[in-house]
Every structure is written in C-alpha cells, then in structure tokens.
Amino acid sequence: MLRVAIVGCGVISTRKYIPILKRLKKRVTIVGICDLNEEILKQVSTKFGIPEAYTDFSRMLEEQHPEVVVVCTPPAAHTKVVIEALEKGAHVLVEKPMALTSVDCQKMVDASNQHGRKLGVMHNQVFNPAFEEACDLVAKGEIGKFLGMRTFLMTPVDDMTSNPKHWAHRLPGGVLGETGPHAIYLSLALLDNVTDVQVCWKKQLPEYPWSAAEDIRFDVIADNGINSVTLMYGSNQSGAEIEIVGTEGMLKLDLQSRILVHHNRQVGTELLTPKAIITSVVSGLYQTGTAFAVNGVVHRVWKTLDGHYIGITRFLDYVEKNAQFRASGEKGKLTTEVLDMVVRKYEESQRPAASSAIGQG
Numbered sequence: 442m443l444r445v446a447i448v449g450c451g452v453i454s455t456r457k458y459i460p461i462l463k464r465l466k467k468r469v470t471i472v473g474i475c476d477l478n479e480e481i482l483k484q485v486s487t488k489f490g491i492p493e494a495y496t497d498f499s500r501m502l503e504e505q506h507p508e509v510v511v512v513c514t515p516p517a518a519h520t521k522v523v524i525e526a527l528e529k530g531a532h533v534l535v536e537k538p539m540a541l542t543s544v545d546c547q548k549m550v551d552a553s554n555q556h557g558r559k560l561g562v563m564h565n566q567v568f569n570p571a572f573e574e575a576c577d578l579v580a581k582g583e584i585g586k587f588l589g590m591r592t593f594l595m596t597p598v599d600d601m602t603s604n605p606k607h608w609a610h611r612l613p614g615g616v617l618g619e620t621g622p623h624a625i626y627l628s629l630a631l632l633d634n635v636t637d638v639q640v641c642w643k644k645q646l647p648e649y650p651w652s653a654a655e656d657i658r659f660d661v662i663a664d665n666g667i668n669s670v671t672l673m674y675g676s677n678q679s680g681a682e683i684e685i686v687g688t689e690g691m692l693k694l695d696l697q698s699r700i701l702v703h704h705n706r707q708v709g710t711e712l713l714t715p716k717a718i719i720t721s722v723v724s725g726l727y728q729t730g731t732a733f734a735v736n737g738v739v740h741r742v743w744k745t746l747d748g749h750y751i752g753i754t755r756f757l758d759y760v761e762k763n764a765q766f767r768a769s770g771e772k773g774k775l776t777t778e779v780l781d782m783v784v785r786k787y788e789e790s791q792r793p794a795a796s797s798a799i800g801q802g
C-alpha cells in the first residue's frame with residue numbers, strides 16, 4: 442500500500458485527486474493533506490475524513506513519510522514543494538503546468554535524478570482514451586501520413602475570466618498560462634521538433650478589464666505538421682475537441698465525451714456527391730452512438746475513462762513497476778518551453794496593439 446500525501450486542497454484536488462485516490466484504496470492510502478489556507482484545509486479534512494491535515498508542508502513530510510506526493514498548488518508554488526518532496530525521498534506527481542520556467546522544470550528533473558525518485562506531470566488529456574486511441578491509429582498509419590491537427594478548448598467564463606482574483610490572471614500570459622499547457626502537450630504527442638509559433642487574439646468582453654483576451658489562437662509549427670489551437674474564455678460553454686488529418690483520413694475527437702470518429706468523406710476525382718455526404722454522416726452517427734453506449738457503460742460501472750484516473754494509475758504503475766509513463770518531467774519541461782514561446786509572442790503582440798481590440802503576432 443503506497444502512502445500518498447497531497448499538497449494544495451483546491452478545485453483539482455477535491456474534484457479529482459482525493460476522490461480518485463479514495464477509490465484506489467487497495468493500492469494507496471492518503472496519509473496527509475496540506476494547504477496554506479486553514480479554512481479550506483478544515484473543510485476538506487472534514488468532508489473527506491482525512492484527519493492528518495497540515496498547513497506546514499515540511500512538517501507533513503517529516504511526520505507522515507509519504508512515498509508519493511501529489512502537487513496541486515497553483516503553478517507558482519510547484520517548484521519549491523516538488524523539490525522538497527523529492528529531496529525527502531518521495532516520488533512526485535505534479536499538476537500541469539510543471540512550472541513557470543524551463544529553468545525551474547530542469548531543477549525538478551535534476552532533483553528527481555539526484556535523489557532517484559520518479560517525477561511525473563499530470564498531462565491528463567494525453568491519457569484520455571479517445572486521444573490515446575487516436576495516437577495509436579496515427580502510429581499505425583490508419584490515416585496515412587500525418588499532416589497536422591486542430592485543437593479547440595473552451596473554458597467557461599466563470600472558471601477564470603469573470604473572477605479578477607483568480608491566480609491564473611497573474612501567470613505569464615494570464616489564462617493562456619493555465620489552459621495553454623493542455624494544447625501544447627497534446628501538440629507534442631503528435632508533432633516532432635517545434636520550430637516556431639504564431640499567435641493572434643481578440644479582446645471581446647470589456648466588462649472584464651483584467652482579462653487581456655477571451656479568444657486566443659496560436660499555431661504550433663513543427664517539422665511534421667502544425668497544430669492550430671483555439672482557446673476561448675468568454676462563453677458560458679465548455680468544450681474540448683481535436684481534429685487530426687492524414688493523407689488517407691481524418692479523426693475527430695470530443696475529449697469530454699471521449700468519442701473518436703473516423704471521418705471519411707473521400708471524393709477522389711469526382712465532385713462531392715450527396716451520397717458521399719450521407720454515407721459519412723451516417724457512419725459518423727453510427728460511430729458516435731456505439732462509442733457513446735460503450736463509454737456510458739464503462740463510465741457508469743467502472744468510472745475508469747477519466748484522464749486523471751488513468752494518469753494517476755499509470756503513475757502508480759511507473760512508481761511500483763517501473764512501467765512506461767508518457768508524461769515525464771522531460772515532457773513537462775518541453776511543454777513549458779513551447780508555452781513560453783507562445784506567451785512571449787502573445788505578450789509582444791499586446792504591446793503595440795494595446796489600444797486596439799485585435800492583436801497579431
């Protein structure tokens with residue numbers, strides 16, 4: 442039984458980690474939780490029945506000797522707690538973004554190597570079953586030669602945009618620094634060697650002056666293709682969709698329903714016919730219906746489709762069995778480096794365009 446401690450008891454901790462780790466009670470036991478905010482700590486301790494609650498992280502490590510520490514603090518606090526946990530002999534799973542700078546990421550990787558402890562970054566969407574299946578299909582050549590992809594992530598306005606006190610507004614790039622990492626690590630799962638990025642954005646909701654833009658678009662340009670990313674922050678809607686295109690086909694993914702559709706509207710030398718459209722729509726509906734039914738049963742009975750659930754169990758396998766883990770510290774560092782390229786272009790483009798509603802970089 443692995444002894445696990447959690448630092449940071451906010452949204453992600455209470456919605457994902459604590460419930461998931463409690464479900465994994467045959468593998469892990471939660472030996473302590475830590476948060477600087479006493480009120481939050483007390484609430485979480487009572488709600489989840491975890492009496493070992495600390496405001497002092499070092500004390501928790503010294504008294505509980507966790508074998509694994511899960512880091513769910515805001516990004517600016519990751520580096521210090523990750524390094525201390527590694528130094529005290531724990532394996533560490535840290536939420537994305539791994540850190541705010543590549544230098545800090547490297548410090549974590551070095552500490553992991555120096556102390557012989559494992560380090561993983563929660564890139565939860567790479568563990569999304571639909572995305573994993575898509576990566577397998579691409580690797581097997583099912584859509585021919587990979588040509589590129591498009592990623593659309595929509596964060597509801599009240600998650601961050603409407604709240605001036607949310608820490609995301611103080612990250613490099615603001616809210617881009619919070620959801621951008623998802624788009625980057627998804628890009629890096631399929632793109633080889635990122636060489637450049639292009640950014641444009643639009644400020645749309647003047648009622649939130651602390652938010653620099655509610656529509657941010659960027660292209661991640663690599664040797665084998667481009668990921669065109671759209672991040673929307675101004676709607677009351679939520680969404681996470683990806684399209685992956687190859688010479689012989691196209692995959693459409695809804696990461697939230699975990700449905701993957703193998704889109705096929707092959708035309709050849711003919712004009713696009715109604716028959717081709719009908720066939721492709723019917724096929725899409727059939728694939729969606731089948732996946733929906735299977736996912737519905739799996740989700741209801743086993744609740745094992747969640748990217749965090751899969752990521753956590755894979756990290757435990759990595760710790761206990763030295764199994765492969767695709768969200769390593771090195772991947773976290775690379776994600777931070779590419780995000781930094783995007784943020785720099787985004788912020789540069791805001792300077793001359795400060796008086797305009799449209800920006801481009």
Ligand SMILES: NC(=O)c1ccc[n+]([C@@H]2O[C@H](COP(=O)([O-])OP(=O)(O)OC[C@H]3O[C@@H](n4cnc5c(N)ncnc54)[C@H](O)[C@@H]3O)[C@@H](O)[C@H]2O)c1
Nearest residue numbers: 449450451452453476477478513514515516518536537538
């Ligand atoms: N993978 C995802 O889908 C996903 C979703 C949401 C958040 N996240 C990530 O999870 C992390 C936390 O986000 P959140 O939304 O839960 O934030 P949050 O603000 O809801 O919670 C963070 C908690 O950490 C506490 N804290 C801050 N500094 C601390 C320190 N030094 N020691 C102990 N506690 C400290 C705060 O008091 C707060 O309760 C971030 O890195 C964020 O990017 C990931």
